Amino acid sequence: MFKVFLQVVSKELKGAFRRQSDILNPVWFFIIVVTLFPLGIGTDPILLARIAPGVIWVAALLAALLSFERLFKDDFIDGSLEQLMLMPHPLAWLVSAKVFAHWLLTGLPILFISPLLAIFLSMETNTYFALFLTLLIGTPILSLLGAIGVALTVGLRKGGILLSLIMLPLSIPILIFSTLAIDAAAYGQSYLGLLALLGAMLVTSITLAPFAIAASLRVSVS
Amino acid sequence: MLRCEKLTCVREDRVLFKDLSFVIKPGEIVQVEGPNGVGKTSLFRLVIGLSLPYQGDIFWQDTPITDDREHFYQKLLYLGHKTGIKPELTALENLQFFQKLQPSHKNLDLWEILAKVGLAGYEDIITAQLSAGQQRRVALARLWLNDCPLWILDEPFTAIDKSGVKVLENLFLQHAAQGGIVLLTTHQDLSLDKKHLSKIILEKPQDNFYV
Structure with missing residues (x-):
């Protein structure tokens, strides 16, 4: 069972590293958006620190949206999605592996880059720590929810706009709770409760989203 | 049946x-x-x-x-119009993936099978660079690998x-x-x-x- 999971993940990573522009694109977009803010708004550290959590999270959300297209699209075009659906393993398990690989390629780089961007936006250490935690919990939720949207729109010719319409309302709660947690950290309050809420969302989406993704794929590939 | x-x-x-x-x-x-x-x-x-x-x-x-x-x-082994072969992986890697994920695919020497379908010498080339016929042959190599009825x-x-x-x-x-x-x-x-x-x-x- 785990062998199958690892095989799918390693195939995804291998493929992605052969086409580096595809994985670098969302991360690059994320960096550009965040670095442009201090240039556009000015270098007032108080103002920057105030808007930093929102900026980083909105940029992360848009970067994720940018990267979703290729989660199932390429596989749909070259037929490997059909082959994946004909594997003698539960489809929900196979797609979880794909989503996990997607998070490794998009969510994780954002986590690694975030310290640098926190300095650009003159965030304080404890605020940054809260940001890091919310990104750590929040980006996998984005990947899982986005995958449902992608699975629903994969058979459509121009699914991009529909995907963002499906995806954005679902991701707004994550955005709200994350920025609330970071704000609380900035004021020196405890933000554990908000993190726990995010954690609950993560657990719910890890357990339920794979089934939703599998069912959506069965509908849209038929 | x-x-x-x-x-x-x-x-x-x-x-x-x-x-x-x-x-x-x-x-x-x-x-x-x-x-x-x-x-x-x-x-x-x-x-x-x-x-x-x-x-x-x-x-x-x-x-x-x-x-x-x-x-x-x-x-079941199904090969469709779209072959299910990943263009950015090599012929060998593509077959290895199916071999590891499908219990019906026997543990045969893939080099031998690729030679059988006329792809000797192309094992390590990314499939996107192969011709259409050769790409189809990579997919068809699975016919030799599996024991699905x-x-x-x-x-x-x-x-x-x-x-x-x-x-x-x-x-x-x-x-x-x-x-x-x-x-x-x-x-x-x-x-x-x-x-x-x-x-x-x-x-x-x-x-x-x-x-």
Whole structure:
């Protein structure tokens, strides 16, 4: 069972590293958006620190949206999605592996880059720590929810706009709770409760989203 | 044994075929014939459970295929129009993936099999750089790898040269002799004789009515 999971993940990573522009694109977009803010708004550290959590999270959300297209699209075009659906393993398990690989390629780089961007936006250490935690919990939720949207729109010719319409309302709660947690950290309050809420969302989406993704794929590939 | 009962397929509100029933027993090679757009690929997608019939049932060994997909898929090898080969991986990596994920794929030496399908020397080249025929051969190499009784092949001869077709025909005969089933479509004339090859002929419905 785990062998199958690892095989799918390693195939995804291998493929992605052969086409580096595809994985670098969302991360690059994320960096550009965040670095442009201090240039556009000015270098007032108080103002920057105030808007930093929102900026980083909105940029992360848009970067994720940018990267979703290729989660199932390429596989749909070259037929490997059909082959994946004909594997003698539960489809929900196979797609979880794909989503996990997607998070490794998009969510994780954002986590690694975030310290640098926190300095650009003159965030304080404890605020940054809260940001890091919310990104750590929040980006996998984005990947899982986005995958449902992608699975629903994969058979459509121009699914991009529909995907963002499906995806954005679902991701707004994550955005709200994350920025609330970071704000609380900035004021020196405890933000554990908000993190726990995010954690609950993560657990719910890890357990339920794979089934939703599998069912959506069965509908849209038929 | 593959049994289809009273299949009706509807695409975009149009009936492609209606009340199609057939039984394929072990050891049979069946070719689905008919003009373009008559529903050959749609029929295959119903049979493998990728899409659901408007009406009718499909049974594998007397169990409806959607009841136990995982069991059915252990017995099934499907190669579609789209080959399912990842263009950014090499031929060897593509086959290794299928070998590791599908219990039906035997642990054979992949180098030998790639040599058998005429890809000796191309094992480590990214498949995107191979020709269309060679890419198809990578996918067809799975025929040598697996021990599934049911092969469903949608246009397997596309872009394959004459000698390759000959090799495949012999492989089908061998598979049928071992009690396997081959269900395929092709627009080429097969050189198999009538004893071995049966046909399902799909025709455009006279009254192309709408539901």
